[in-house]
Amino acid sequence: MQDTTDVGRRDLAVGDRRKRFLGKTCLVTGGSRGLGLAAARAFAREGARVVIIARDPGRLKTASELIGDGTIAVAADLSSPAAIKTALTEIAAQVDRIDAAFINAGHSGFKSLDDMDEATWDMVFDINVKGSFFVMQGLRPLLAPGGAVVFCGSVAGRRARAGGAAYGASKAALEHLTRILADEVIGDGIRVNIVIPGGMNTDIAARTTGLPPGGGDAMRERIRLGTPMLRLGEPEELADAVLFLASSEAGYITGAALPVDGGATGFIRSSA
Template identity: 35%
Template sequence: MNRLNGKTAVITGGATGIGLAAAKRFVEEGAFVFIYGRRQDALDAALAVLGPHARAVKGSVSDEADLDRLYAAVKSERGTLDIVFANAGAGSQAKLGEITAAHIDEHFDTNVKGTIFTIQKALPLMGEGGSIILTGSSAGTTGAPTMSAYSASKAAVRNLARTWAEDLKGTGIRVNVLSPGATATELAKAALGEEGQKVYASMTPLQRMADPSEIAAAAAFLASSDSSFMTASEVAVDGGLAQL
């Protein structure tokens, strides 16, 4: 399948987890992919897996100068940009009554401000047929105990797609949200342990966590012309968690 043949994509948070799974899928479908993340060792390891049709740029989505370097690299090598998967995110727990300003900043700097500037700085390289994908979360719909800042930030991401679909009228650029539920990334498995994974699996009608490749498949659909009449939409890949 070569739905993305000849396309150029940027994936933030692209060195591990859902981002890396999406990068693999995009490359398999014919895209040239720039992965972006904060850890050079993880970027190097990802490039070893992705092969010659990928590049890596180190930086933070909350740093505008870093993002400028990312898009300068894209422009220098590829000229234009077709797909942006704004996937970088932060998430940690804090109970109501224990939430600090630093905890709020951690989430909103990455999940909201980072998403805004990731997309805003990409737009000069994009044109008709472009696809923007934002990573939301089932928590943005349902909420989750101890996850106030994370849930609120992901609800904000959902609204960004609605607003930007209006802003992008007439450009031919689409923007949609991909909202995973609990996903068995290496980070999640390490954080939750075997018992924690069972708890999250039991919360979904499918009685399991998602594999990152299942989220990546939905990202490839949103990136491709198969979703050409979709914008401002949310695609929930959550095993039914937020749908019941």
């Protein structure tokens, strides 16, 4: 099979000419690095005023400079409903509405059945599921009619991998939660969807808990080889999908899951 490492790459500046979010306010959780930062920068390029929430004040400052003038950055522990409420109260004092939100903050903890501990399990679910739910709950009064929420799932929620019990189960739960929340807010004119990224070219492997030394690189290579397109996705490619679902172009789409995974959940790569 052809190595498609360079297939589908494009000049990312093309998106700069579009202004789908001009005059809108868009929020990104986990917006200080990786997929969240890529989405936040993409929203800003298309005219949005961007609000980011993340845990680390230092990373938030650096991210704000990359995103651009007018960025609102709020530090919060997104595993805590109380901290989420405080952060959203701070945001509500600075903006009158949120037009689109990418609820992206997540935590990965890979441990086997025998090695899993309660603290790791709870942290994964507290951020990936509980945190995402309570961000959505707190955002609801701020969401403008016609607004959109996009969650960040994972192929790990669809494909079984040894050691991925907590992370995979949390992402599967989040995908189902998306459908439930889409139904709950449809009467308010708010759409709720989820992107399902596959292996992405970020530092998450290096930050994944429970891996042995050097395990991050090995995991990235396993993911690449298990992807039919034989490459990792770029954060900007996921951002394209997020912005599509958050825009009026997806005005008739809600409760949907959009894979951005190089074919990982669509078919099995041939060994040829």
